[in-house]
Amino acid sequence: MGGVARPASGSGPGAGADLETAGSAVGSGSGDGAGPAAGADLVVGSVGSAAESDSGAGADLETESAGSAVGSGSVTGSAGPATDGDVPAWLAGLGIPGLIDLHTHFLPDRVLRKVWAYFDQAHTHYGVEWPIHYRHPEPTRLRMLRDLGVTTFAPLVYPHKPGMAAWLNDWALDFGRRTPGAVPTATMFPEPGAHDSLAAAVEAGARCVKVHVQVGGFDPRDPLLDPAWGLLAEAGIPAVVHCGHGPLRGDHTGLEVFAEVLARHPRLVAVLAHAGMPEYDEALRMVEKYPRVHLDTTMVGVTFSEKMSPLPPDWPARLADLGDRVVLGTDFPNIPYPYAEQLAAIAGWAAADDRLGASFLRAVLHDTPGRLLGVLS
Numbered sequence: 001m002g003g004v005a006r007p008a009s010g011s012g013p014g015a016g017a018d019l020e021t022a023g024s025a026v027g028s029g030s031g032d033g034a035g036p037a038a039g040a041d042l043v044v045g046s047v048g049s050a051a052e053s054d055s056g057a058g059a060d061l062e063t064e065s066a067g068s069a070v071g072s073g074s075v076t077g078s079a080g081p082a083t084d085g086d087v088p089a090w091l092a093g094l095g096i097p098g099l100i101d102l103h104t105h106f107l108p109d110r111v112l113r114k115v116w117a118y119f120d121q122a123h124t125h126y127g128v129e130w131p132i133h134y135r136h137p138e139p140t141r142l143r144m145l146r147d148l149g150v151t152t153f154a155p156l157v158y159p160h161k162p163g164m165a166a167w168l169n170d171w172a173l174d175f176g177r178r179t180p181g182a183v184p185t186a187t188m189f190p191e192p193g194a195h196d197s198l199a200a201a202v203e204a205g206a207r208c209v210k211v212h213v214q215v216g217g218f219d220p221r222d223p224l225l226d227p228a229w230g231l232l233a234e235a236g237i238p239a240v241v242h243c244g245h246g247p248l249r250g251d252h253t254g255l256e257v258f259a260e261v262l263a264r265h266p267r268l269v270a271v272l273a274h275a276g277m278p279e280y281d282e283a284l285r286m287v288e289k290y291p292r293v294h295l296d297t298t299m300v301g302v303t304f305s306e307k308m309s310p311l312p313p314d315w316p317a318r319l320a321d322l323g324d325r326v327v328l329g330t331d332f333p334n335i336p337y338p339y340a341e342q343l344a345a346i347a348g349w350a351a352a353d354d355r356l357g358a359s360f361l362r363a364v365l366h367d368t369p370g371r372l373l374g375v376l377s
């Protein structure tokens with residue numbers, strides 16, 4: 001369906017999505033918001049509601065079965081956290097020392113307000129309402145992450161047009177250095193100097209890079225980016241790549257496009273944002289083919305997304321051999337539901353297949369993202 005996705009303008013670069021994006025704001029001013037789409041990071045893809053009926057199907061998060069989200073049914077007793085307040089005790093019960101979230105978003109306030117304004121119009125952009133659940137001042141948002149037990153997180157930024165990447169990198173590097181728990185991050189855009197700008201950020205300590213193909217409206221195969229991909233592959237720095245069609249298609253979205261980048265840079269530590277939503281099958285195939293490709297959980301399996309881009313019913317089983325290739329991501333704070341809901345969805349997968357279980361949860365929520373960000377030995 002539509003809604004979500006694909007405005008006529010699909011072509012537009014869209015401004016913004018992921019939140020951040022919007023960024024437009026940044027500096028520019030004007031036009032920005034303009035972009036059609038912008039959109040969200042999210043995921044959505046297609047359509048409609050299928051699931052609706054089961055209302056709960058999805059996540060019952062609040063209850064016990066979280067798992068449900070998966071679709072696979074079955075899960076019983078997965079008991080993920082019902083509320084954000086339950087998260088610390090849930091982690092303690094699992095023996096997990098804290099959450100490491102590889103996909104969150106922080107921005108200068110002025111920019112973030114524009115992003116939130118975009119989501120306020122989500123029904124127009126995506127066909128669904130998108131009430132930002134964590135619409136709070138920055139100090140409050142940081143405290144909420146700490147209260148959830150998030151010990152480390154990657155605050156991601158990304159440009160939707162030329163001339164923004166270096167500015168965003170400066171901000172993100174500074175934010176990462178001065179904010180407890182945050183790691184310095186960077187982004188890139190196909191423009192002259194892209195490699196040098198990224199190299200400077202890496203030299204300055206960036207530990208994670210966000211690349212937003214849909215919001216940026218660029219081709220990840222652009223020759224201007226080739227040396228930058230090479231740099232990341234060489235350095236082993238994870239690149240969180242939003243290259244899927246959700247929630248809005250872009251001129252260069254689609255995992256088959258990004259697959260060509262991987263073919264040229266097979267050692268790239270690529271983290272497919274939203275697990276490739278809605279192209280989950282293709283994402284799994286890329287993980288199987290390239291040993292350094294990972295999936296992030298951002299918005300995957302929660303009720304909100306299941307209505308539009310449901311996971312395949314055998315999702316948990318298909319993760320059985322890929323347990324160390326999945327990392328926690330959430331899109332905090334720009335999500336239309338509580339953080340605990342994402343954790344409950346993941347808990348549901350863990351409970352749905354005996355090969356996953358507690359060891360899978362520890363890997364996803366802590367060990368693997370910690371390894372990618374270089375904060376664990």
Ligand SMILES: [Zn+2]
Pocket residue numbers: 018019041103104105298331
């Ligand atoms: Zn995001």
